[in-house]
Amino acid sequence: MKKLVLLPVVIILFSCENKKNESADGKISTDSLQTVSNKNSSEEDNDSPQTVDEIKAEYAVLNNQLIAKKLDSTSFDYECEEVSGNVVYYTQNGELKSIKHFHADSHFSSVENYYLKNGKLYFIFKDDTLWSFDGGTTEKPETKDEIEQQRIYIVNDKAIECLEKKFTIKSSAKNNPNPENIQNVPSENCSYSALQKTFEVLLKNKDQKGKINCIL
Numbered sequence: 001m002k003k004l005v006l007l008p009v010v011i012i013l014f015s016c017e018n019k020k021n022e023s024a025d026g027k028i029s030t031d032s033l034q035t036v037s038n039k040n041s042s043e044e045d046n047d048s049p050q051t052v053d054e055i056k057a058e059y060a061v062l063n064n065q066l067i068a069k070k071l072d073s074t075s076f077d078y079e080c081e082e083v084s085g086n087v088v089y090y091t092q093n094g095e096l097k098s099i100k101h102f103h104a105d106s107h108f109s110s111v112e113n114y115y116l117k118n119g120k121l122y123f124i125f126k127d128d129t130l131w132s133f134d135g136g137t138t139e140k141p142e143t144k145d146e147i148e149q150q151r152i153y154i155v156n157d158k159a160i161e162c163l164e165k166k167f168t169i170k171s172s173a174k175n176n177p178n179p180e181n182i183q184n185v186p187s188e189n190c191s192y193s194a195l196q197k198t199f200e201v202l203l204k205n206k207d208q209k210g211k212i213n214c215i216l
Helices: 002-045 052-067 193-204
Strands: 072-080 083-092 095-104 108-117 120-136 141-155 158-170 210-212
Touching (some): 052 095, 052 108, 052 120, 095 193, 108 193
Parallel strands (some): 072 210
Antiparallel strands (some): 072 083, 083 095, 095 108, 108 120, 120 141, 141 158
C-alpha cells in the first residue's frame, strides 16, 4: 500500500524535473541561437573594412602583395575609337582582389585601381595625367603634366571619405614636386557613381582575353 502511495509522488517529481529540464534546454537553445546569430552578424560586418583606418590597413597588405607579385593575374587590351586600354585582374586563391584599368588617348591617360575583399569594393585609387607642350623647340620640346589623384574610401557601397591632390610636373623644371609630400585634401563632391559604372563594366568583362574592341 505504501508503494502505491509513493508512486504518484514519484511521477509528479519526475514530471516536474522533466519540465525543468525542458525549460533549461529551451533557454540554452535560445542562447545558442542568439550566439550564432550574433556571430553571423559579426562575421558579415567583418566581410570588408568598416572604417578609413581599416581600409588603409587592408590596402597596405594587398598593395605589398601586388608589389611582391604574389597574386595571380589575367589581362586583356582593348581599342575603342581613339582610346586604347588595358585591364588586369588580380586574384588570390580564386578570389578577385584588385582590378587595374589603364586607358589613354593622345594627351590624356588614367589609371584606376579598384580594391576588393570578399567581393566587396572598399577602395579606389585614380591617377589622371593631362599633358601638353610647354615651350622648348621643335627638336627638343618641353612638356607639362597636370596630375590629379583621387582616393575614395567605401563602406557598404557608400563613399565615406574622398580625398584628392593636384600637382604639375614640368620636363624643364629642376625641382619638380614630390607627390608623397603633397597633402591630400577632401573632395568637394564625395561620390564615385561614374567609377562604379566603370567597375561594373570591368567585372562583366573579367573573362576576356587577348585584344578586343570597346568594352561594354
